[in-house]
Amino acid sequence: MARAAVPGRLSWRAVTIAATRQETATARTLVLDVPGWPGHLPGQHVVARLTAADGYSSQRDYSIASAPAGAPATATDSAPDSDRVELTVQLTEDGEVSGYLAGIAEPGDRFDLRGPIGGWFVWHTDDTRPLLLVAGGSGIVPLMAMLRTHDQVKSEAPVRLIYSARTPADVIYETELSERSRVSPLAVSYAFTRAAPDGVKTGRINATTFAAGAFPPRSAPAIFVCGPAGFVETAASLLVDAGHDFAGIRTERFG
Numbered sequence: 001m002a003r004a005a006v007p008g009r010l011s012w013r014a015v016t017i018a019a020t021r022q023e024t025a026t027a028r029t030l031v032l033d034v035p036g037w038p039g040h041l042p043g044q045h046v047v048a049r050l051t052a053a054d055g056y057s058s059q060r061d062y063s064i065a066s067a068p069a070g071a072p073a074t075a076t077d078s079a080p081d082s083d084r085v086e087l088t089v090q091l092t093e094d095g096e097v098s099g100y101l102a103g104i105a106e107p108g109d110r111f112d113l114r115g116p117i118g119g120w121f122v123w124h125t126d127d128t129r130p131l132l133l134v135a136g137g138s139g140i141v142p143l144m145a146m147l148r149t150h151d152q153v154k155s156e157a158p159v160r161l162i163y164s165a166r167t168p169a170d171v172i173y174e175t176e177l178s179e180r181s182r183v184s185p186l187a188v189s190y191a192f193t194r195a196a197p198d199g200v201k202t203g204r205i206n207a208t209t210f211a212a213g214a215f216p217p218r219s220a221p222a223i224f225v226c227g228p229a230g231f232v233e234t235a236a237s238l239l240v241d242a243g244h245d246f247a248g249i250r251t252e253r254f255g
C-alpha cells in the first residue's frame with residue numbers, strides 16, 4: 001500500500017469485467033481486472049463510474065469484497081500487487097447503477113473505477129481483539145473482505161458475525177459463510193426480517209440478538225457495523241446500550 005502514490009489512487013482507471021458470479025437472485029459479484037491496482041485494505045471501497053454513449057455518466061460507491069492480495073499487516077505495509085478486485089452489487093429497485101452492474105453487465109464490459117478509498121472502516125490484521133461484524137443486507141460486503149483477510153493471514157482473533165437479511169434466500173455468500181463457520185472459529189448468527197426457516201422467528205435485530213451473538217463488552221471487541229443507515233444506527237445504539245464502548249464501534253452507512 002505504501003508504494004501506491006496518492007494521485008494514482010484518486011485517478012480513474014479503466015477496468016474490465018473478467019467474470020460474474022450470481023450470489024442471490026438479486027446480488028452479483030463482479031470480478032474485475034484492474035491494471036495497476038495498488039492493493040487495498042479490508043473494509044475500503046471504490047467509486048464506480050458508468051458512462052453512456054452520449055457522455056452521460058453516473059457514479060456510486062461500492063465496497064471491495066475480496067481480500068487484499070497478500071494481506072498487509074498494517075495500513076503502512078506493502079501488499080503484493082494484484083490486478084483482480086471483486087465487488088458485490090445488490091440490485092436496488094429502479095437503481096440506475098446497480099441495475100446495470102447487478103443485472104446487465106457481462107464479462108468483457110468496461111467501466112471506470114477510482115480507489116481504494118477509506119482509512120477508518122478498515123480492519124488491520126495485527127489487531128488481536130475479538131472481531132465482531134454486524135451486517136444489514138449488502139452491508140455484508142466489506143465485512144466479507146475482513147473475514148476473507150482474517151482467514152488469509154490465519155489471524156487468531158476470535159470472530160463473530162451477526163447478519164440481518166430479509167430471508168434466507170437473500171443471504172449473500174451463504175455457502176462460503178457456512179463453510180467458514182464449519183472449518184474455522186467463525187460463529188454466524190442470522191436475523192431474518194421477512195421469512196425465516198421453520199422454527200425460527202422473524203424479527204429485526206434487538207438486544208437479544210446481541211446478547212446471544214456478540215462478544216460480551218468485557219472482551220472489548222473491535223466492532224464493524226455496515227448496512228443501510230437505519231440499520232447501522234439501530235445496531236450501534238443496541239451495542240452501546242449493551243455496554244460496548246462507543247470508541248470501539250466503526251460504522252459504514254450505505255446511504
Ligand SMILES: Cc1cc2nc3c(=O)[nH]c(=O)nc-3n(C[C@H](O)[C@H](O)[C@H](O)COP(=O)(O)OP(=O)(O)OC[C@H]3O[C@@H](n4cnc5c(N)ncnc54)[C@H](O)[C@@H]3O)c2cc1C
Nearest residue numbers: 060061062063089090092093094095096097098138141254
Ligand atoms: C461507502 C459505500 C459502500 C457501498 N457499498 C456497496 C456494496 O458493496 N454493494 C452494494 O450493493 N451497494 C453498496 N453501496 C450502495 C451503492 O453506492 C448505491 O447506493 C446502490 O447500488 C444504489 O445505487 P443505484 O444507482 O442502483 O440506485 P439509484 O439510482 O441511486 O436509486 C436508489 C433508489 O432511490 C430511488 N430514487 C432514485 N432517484 C430518485 C428520485 N429522484 N426520487 C425518488 N426516488 C429516487 C430509486 O428508485 C432507487 O430505489 C455502498 C454505498 C456506500 C456509501
